[in-house]
Amino acid sequence: MNKYDCIVIGGGPAGLSGALTLGRARRKIVIFDNGTNRNRVTQESHGFLTRDGIKPQEFKNFALKGLETYPSISIFNETVIEINRDDQNDLFLVHTSNNKSYITEKILLSTGIQEEFSLSQIRQYYGKSLFSCPYCDGWELRDKPLAIIAENDEHINHMTKLVFNWSKDLIVFTNGYQLSNKLRNDFENKKIKVYTAVIKNLYGNHGNLESIELETGENILRSAGFVVPNFYRPNKFAKQLKCQVDENGGIITDGAGRTTANGIYIAGETKKAGPSSLMIAAADGNKAAFSINMDITLDRF
Incomplete structure (x- = not known):
């Protein structure tokens, strides 16, 4: 079974931005994405500098194309259904709907949110x-x-x-x-x-x-x-992994993507369970990736 430095769950702007930064840091990364990003229903995405008015799928394809430069990044169109922590080895076992399992040192949660009306x-x-x-x-x-x-x-x-x-x-x-x-x-x-x-x-x-x-x-x-919809996280990963939340349901971080659960990082709309812009989400992913890479570096040096 392949072991990864970090598994990114969610291929929106936060997850793709985080993966890009980690790929450039020569980390072995896999992104899991099942295509349920909530902006898929819109005709255009706005407010992202140099890409204002771009179609959401075109934006995503452009980002994915950029990741092809980095051979250590893999992208799988699979749904993660369960994450188990291996405390003895300080690793995580990630299971997907395709009955496959993957081992990783770190996890970046960037699965976003969904609306209900x-x-x-x-x-x-x-x-x-x-x-x-x-x-x-x-x-x-x-x-x-x-x-x-x-x-x-x-x-x-x-x-x-x-x-x-x-x-x-x-x-x-x-x-x-x-x-x-x-x-x-x-x-x-x-x-x-x-x-x-x-x-x-x-x-x-x-x-x-x-x-x-x-x-x-x-x-x-x-x-x-x-x-004004109600927003919710489409999975329970943060709760199951014992990430602490604040009184408003936001996941507590150190401001740089680290949650209170060791080895678990978070970026984008998943963090606050509220809406965000493409640009802010991408910046969140970039910031979390800096933390992940530094923590890996210090763990191994």
Whole structure:
């Protein structure tokens, strides 16, 4: 069985960036990626310097092409299903869905997060006309008649005030949540209408939103909008490996990718279980790789 210096779980910008740095440090690396990166549903990725507007898969292919220069990096399209720690030898045994096992000294968790929505219909429009990040997609929706779909004061307040920078034509949909009087007054002063009725359905074609129907029978025209999903980690690896978390569910690190579990490092959205940009995730992977390489160096010197 081959032994690796580090196994990278997750081939998004954080994992690929980390692997690149480790490959350049002549470390033997394997990346496991099953193609479930959450930005795969979007048409374009924005905000990454020199690659603004690139298609997510094109961005990923470009990154993978760059890794081909380094012969010590392997990439497997497999899903990791279990990680066991070998305390006696200070190693990890990684098992995949293909009934294969791999040994490694270090692990970089960069599996990202996934969204879940209270309205299943949002999936039909998510990534095409409904989005969760104004910094990523606000420019393309500027001055359009937009919907804000969120279901508590904190999320409604944050998203609405932020999106107001890109379009003043906003309508807030709370899907049954009763907005606080203060927030309602703030919105009324900016001529932002609020509907608190439960949403019955979304209408549109080929992922392009056209209107939102409420249980009251009202049907409000909107061409696009922003939603606030709930985010979750798609696996329990950090918990199973006993990485400590803070009161907000973020995984505690030393600021450079090291978790409280020896040999386990983390980068990207996995760390805070919240959304991040491509550029920040890639920087996280780079930073974690510096830590991994230094720790390997000190272990062996």
